[in-house]
Amino acid sequence: MRSQGHPRSTGDREADGPRPPFAPRVGLVSPTSPRAASTALLTDHYELTMLQAALASGEAHRRCVFEAFARRLPDGRRYGVIAGTGRVLEALEQFRFGDDELRFLSDHEVVDRQTVDWLESYRFSGHVSGYAEGECYFPQSPVLVVESTFAEGVILETLVLSILNHDTAIASAASRMTTAAIGRPCIEMGSRRTHEESAVAAARAAYVAGFEATSNLEAGRRYGVPTTGTAAHAFTLLYDSEKEAFTAQVESLGKGTTLLVDTYDVRTAVELAMEIAGPELGAVRLDSGDLLIQATEVRAQLDAAGNTDTRIIVTSDLDEYAIAGLAAGPVSGYGVGTALVTGSGAPTASMVYKLVQREDASGHMQGVAKKSKDKTSVGGRKWALRRLSPSGVAQAEVIGIGERPRDDGNDRPLMIDLVRDGEVVDHQDIHEARARHEASRAELPRAAAQLSRGEPVIPTIYEED
Amino acid sequence: MRSQGHPRSTGDREADGPRPPFAPRVGLVSPTSPRAASTALLTDHYELTMLQAALASGEAHRRCVFEAFARRLPDGRRYGVIAGTGRVLEALEQFRFGDDELRFLSDHEVVDRQTVDWLESYRFSGHVSGYAEGECYFPQSPVLVVESTFAEGVILETLVLSILNHDTAIASAASRMTTAAIGRPCIEMGSRRTHEESAVAAARAAYVAGFEATSNLEAGRRYGVPTTGTAAHAFTLLYDSEKEAFTAQVESLGKGTTLLVDTYDVRTAVELAMEIAGPELGAVRLDSGDLLIQATEVRAQLDAAGNTDTRIIVTSDLDEYAIAGLAAGPVSGYGVGTALVTGSGAPTASMVYKLVQREDASGHMQGVAKKSKDKTSVGGRKWALRRLSPSGVAQAEVIGIGERPRDDGNDRPLMIDLVRDGEVVDHQDIHEARARHEASRAELPRAAAQLSRGEPVIPTIYEED
Missing domain, CATH: 3.20.140.10 (nicotinate phosphoribosyltransferase)
Known part of the structure; x- marks a missing residue:
């Protein structure tokens, strides 16, 4: 199934090991807009x-x-x-x-x-x-x-x-979220829920208000906002088994990657993730269900197996209230989408x-x-x-x-x-x-x-x- | 005060007289986007x-x-x-x-x-x-x-x-508004309340869902959506008197124009508008206050003076509910801004x-x-x-x-x-x-x-x- 002889990605910083999974993967570029077109008719x-x-x-x-x-x-x-x-x-x-x-x-x-x-x-x-x-x-x-x-x-x-x-x-909503996150990193990932150009501006505004990074690549190129991301459910579903999917991801993106563990059964997936990546597994991501309960259970499971450095990232329909509600939970970072790009009301x-x-x-x-x-x-x-x-x-x-x-x-x-x-x-x-x-x-x-x-x-x- | 010898606008269709103030002033152009740039990084x-x-x-x-x-x-x-x-x-x-x-x-x-x-x-x-x-x-x-x-x-x-x-x-919200307007024209004018490129797309989506026109010029150029508009409060405030402002507008844009009558006192402004433009006055616009009461009063004032063809346009924070609430009022058209471009909730x-x-x-x-x-x-x-x-x-x-x-x-x-x-x-x-x-x-x-x-x-x- 695996193609032969392709080079392992050496540039993937997640492969380096203990970096936080949300560490910016993109450096700064000069903040020039690629849109040289006139703005004059964006006018009533x-x-x-x-x-x-x-x-x-x-x-x-x-x-x-x-x-x-x-x-x-x-x-x-x-x-x-x-x-x-x-x-x-x-x-x-x-x-x-x-x-x-x-x-x-x-x-x-x-x-x-x-x-x-x-x-x-x-x-x-x-x-x-x-x-x-x-x-x-x-x-x-x-x-x-x-x-x-x-x-x-x-x-x-x-x-x-x-x-x-x-x-x-966007910045006004983002600031409330970074406050609620009490120092834990927030990642902007709402591009798909707003106009494609608003998405770029939203990533920029969220960064100004304390977000660590964005999923939006154009915001990385245009403004130097750090970008990040690993995999979605579609990736797991592409493979004939979750094991094959996790193996493919870890082999390509490194053990420091973030594995999405809620496509089928969370407990089974976490077990599998540790089996494949070992104690160097960077993070697991939860994108559904009761995040506080699940994060607590997953933390216990990880710790019991010795994966004390593996982080837990949560990403399901979060807003500032949900983030605050997770303050007591063993959560390492928040991915925020819809609520951010729609200004949280x-x-x-x-x-x-x-x-x-x-x-x-x-x-x-x-x-x-x-x-x-x-x-x-x-x-x-x-x-x-x-x-x-x-x-x-x-x-x-x-x-x-x-x-x-x-x-x-x-x-x-x-x-x-x-x-x-x-x-x-x-x-x-x-x-x-x-x-x-x-x-x-x-x-x-x-x-x-x-x-x-x-x-x-x-x-x-x-x-x- | 007035500069001498400038040509009167002959191209202004409002100068032709009895056209509805919301008649599209822009014909169709080929729907090509000026943004030839790659869309590939508008991606997570x-x-x-x-x-x-x-x-x-x-x-x-x-x-x-x-x-x-x-x-x-x-x-x-x-x-x-x-x-x-x-x-x-x-x-x-x-x-x-x-x-x-x-x-x-x-x-x-x-x-x-x-x-x-x-x-x-x-x-x-x-x-x-x-x-x-x-x-x-x-x-x-x-x-x-x-x-x-x-x-x-x-x-x-x-x-x-x-x-x-x-x-x-946007289209889903717009369709409810055009339904509530029971055949009266709705004009999209929310550009200022949303990202500058979302504004262009919103004008396009609103048009698909039955809006007659937009204030957004780029939507006119890029997609052939009819565009319309006349004047804001800043125009009236620029002049030393409301009379000078109305006179300047009517001289340049024609008697068929829409005069904004709520900068100072509505009743006085409507009187002035009729005095300056006569029975051919295209429309008056109300942008504040209780629109149902005001429209009713203004209609009576216009009719009493013989301005039975002069239309009344309303534009203050309308959504589908406010539009429905004005169904019984003598309103000729609705300008919709914030609620439209934010999807009305x-x-x-x-x-x-x-x-x-x-x-x-x-x-x-x-x-x-x-x-x-x-x-x-x-x-x-x-x-x-x-x-x-x-x-x-x-x-x-x-x-x-x-x-x-x-x-x-x-x-x-x-x-x-x-x-x-x-x-x-x-x-x-x-x-x-x-x-x-x-x-x-x-x-x-x-x-x-x-x-x-x-x-x-x-x-x-x-x-x-």
Whole structure:
């Protein structure tokens, strides 16, 4: 049955033995996107019709300030986690109307000739500042601020929000999971449960929020997120017996591999796994049933046979609550899929992108805000800092309207320059973002770690000028 | 304030007058994706390590059947709607391991040399059949069946599921919305609430399930989905007065445009809108507040002034329940955002891709299935048809295991050939898919239109050989 003479994989790090089964198997690559295509049409039709009308009337070139913020956190969440900022900057650099985009807009009469001509030479020349990626945020936090003409800034709305709303939703859920895992590694494996490109972004966002690795290969290539994985039930079912399947896997991937032991009978499979790989067996994976009971039984079985270094990985429909419920169990790592990539009940961060300030007819900057009914906004340019206690615990999100809030000594500024005069000045490295998130979360009051529903863990306070 | 001498947009169809504000403004383009890049790494790491082990042991070339299906519909749903099939086929054609992909796999030791060499010449050469796009589906419906060697079929798992799970979740939610809208047009405008590429796919899936148009321009270019849109609150806020904003919009986009009337005071804005555009005003849009009360008031105000042809469009956080709640109101169309692109509570369709049949050591095909605990599958190749009553009403989803179920005369076959010997034979046109969905939904028992939670509207029945 076995083909003859093929070389044993020498590159498989799992074959080296005692490495944890979730050790990153992929190093860092430069975070360049393979998608060089224009991002300009990832935009709502009305952004361009507004542009057309404003160009025609002459108001398109008024100086403006647009802000992205969330009116509230997802229901019951104590904090949120900003992610996607680096992807926004990458998308901004690719926001160009080339021949294909312009031809579509002309042929389909989306906008008039004047507007097409203006778009042809479009380059964003304004400033962008905001929260660094990985930073925690709260209701009304000005997470991204765009200063430009109306024309240059308004057409970025859809793309900015698409990226921030998705990536922030994932990172916010992921952070609760890594908290619940109390130091045990979490692996993102939800690619199959979300759009194929969302999957890549979700892997990136989860990594920022403390996940160790992802199953998604493109996230490894594009962003340098460590990737990992061994085998599924289909592999075991391919063979005429479980023994043949395990033998084939161990021979090819090494004794340090993770064997999936719940295709037929778990106890039999664990016995077989130890018989084939011996005490060096890296890990076994459980993907069904009552994980706490099974993990406890499997641990006892492994230990009794001397496989005390063999880890137990669990992966069946986990979310932050299930992870917390397994805290007392002998579990070495968690693989998380559906709940992660769907934001664990909050698949979008509900951020909005609002015009908050613009030049008036006399050239003065004016704060502006929608007044009608339930969606009132606060006009005026915002700044933000996190007020800390003398011992460094976050006390409040302090937002200054119209001017920077007064720093009372321990406060930490939250906003950094991202783009100046159209040039990206801080590309937001995801490894730095990951460290930043860990520090930002550690600074929050301890109630932030509670999974129960509640209010934001610190209040948002306005300081008006 | 107004710039001089610019040409009035002559291409704006809204300027023509009485067209409905939601009339598609974009014609059809050929459905080619601009993303020519490889899709091969949109794949879980373990698909390739399984491949490696199976290549090494010699079992990789066993003939196999993989099936994509959902064990259940999303909680409480009466039926689901297949979408994404056309995108799966497009992605399959781009599933090639080029130099960049192979270098990543080698450099990062994801798989060994033998596997890299095999992937270099990878071309899918098997067959794919399944449900046509737009078709309704039920628990266990074999919506996509892949026949190939283990090696050729297993590595498609992640990408096939990513696409089907996302697009089907959106179409399934969208179909409930278009049902609830009782013939009034629904417009997809959720791009900003989901990943920027999910947004394009969501617009496509919503169109299949009966939406009239989308705000997403890339969906217009890539798939020929009609696009539409006029203005947001930022446009009104840009101007020193609402009057200047409305005047600028009407002058540029025509009297047939849709004016957003809830930036300040709705009654004042409607008065102003009629004053500026007269009886030809296309529509007004309400985006906040109690939409039923406001629409009723605005309708009375418009009618009293003679603007009986001016439509009322509503767009604030709508889902299928809110749409149904507005059925009695004078509403001309619905714009749907967040609820649509997040699947209205079910952001993924939970489909799985399982090995159900494979060649054994003696060359015979064997049904296979995981036996352990809660995730039991049914082994064996499946076929499906929809059993109809003499009057053409769906009675059951009939699934044959191992052989085609017997057609009792009125039954409608559900599976079509999509790929033969590696060549796509049916690309799944979305306009045909949209018509197919309408017909398939119309065939279901009337209880399918109920929004209340319940069981699937028809049972799934197995016929075993």
